[in-house]
Amino acid sequence: MAKNALQAQLLKAGLVDTKKAQQINKQNQHAKRTGEQTDAEVKQALAEAQRKKLQKDQQLNLEKQRALEEKTLKANIIQMLKQHRLKETDGDIAYQFVDNGKIKKIYITQKLYDQIVAGHVAIGRLEDSYALLPRPLADRINEKMTGFIVVANTKSEKQMDEDDPYAAYVIPDDLIW
Template identity: 85%
Template sequence: MAKNALQAQLLKAGLVDNKKAQQINKQNQHAKRTGEQTDAEVKQALAEAQARKLEKDQQLNQEKQRLLEEKTLKANILQMIKQHQLRDTSGDISYQFIDQSKVKKIYITQKIYDQVVAGHIAIGRLEDSYALLPRPLADRIDEKMTGFIVVANTKGEQQIDEEDPYAAYVIPDDLMW
């Protein structure tokens, strides 16, 4: 039989047959047993989904902003290198250095060579080539973002072992090959 008054009225009017009423009753009972969500639960789940989406969107925006700032910083550094690189440095003396586990070679003058070895001039990466930069500028670039300065020699104090039999012999660190 019909469980509620509306079903009873629909049956009396002949708009719904007994079979259809029983099917609706079974669907209602199934919904109650399986715990289908009510309107309040649906609204709460929707609000939680919107909150998660908003949080995800904020994280994506932060990531995009970080990437944009990094790209801008790289462009600024490249511009600084282009503006302040030393010009007319090509010569007949080769200076070899390691860049990303590969030995690279540039040809410079003897005066520039001595300054690079002494640490007054640094070698920086400029797109697909290299640029010679004054040391203070190279230090500022390296503070902002690493990876642009390839060679920045320093004259550090070397520790001398008292028992070393070859301690009296100076080994140059800029051997010409």
């Protein structure tokens, strides 16, 4: 009755009855006659599907890993901003700067104002507020991830053009209107 060893073993174990074994034989013969996929083609298609699924899973794992690394880096930067920001910055002098296309204003002391203009102090974005940071720390944060440092003035000297008729007139950077 059973055409292969597996069917014979299943029949002996009582897992399959003779009617079920005959039905499976008929289905196999019908599949061969009608040109349906053979076992080798099915195995190949299954292996291809598993390979694609494995590749897709690896890609998703890489994306999740990158997102997790970015999230931890952001958390580390926020922690650095909170720990190293300058204290006692409240003052009477208003410093205006541009953040995301909007003009923002913070009130600081004259000493801090001069340090920001000179480039010794930078302004960093800290959640819903701003933090004043020493310039070396701001540079390290900017190297790790951009977007946290809003204002970091440079200390470079401007080159004067010889043909510029207004070269003798100095335009101050710290005008207060």
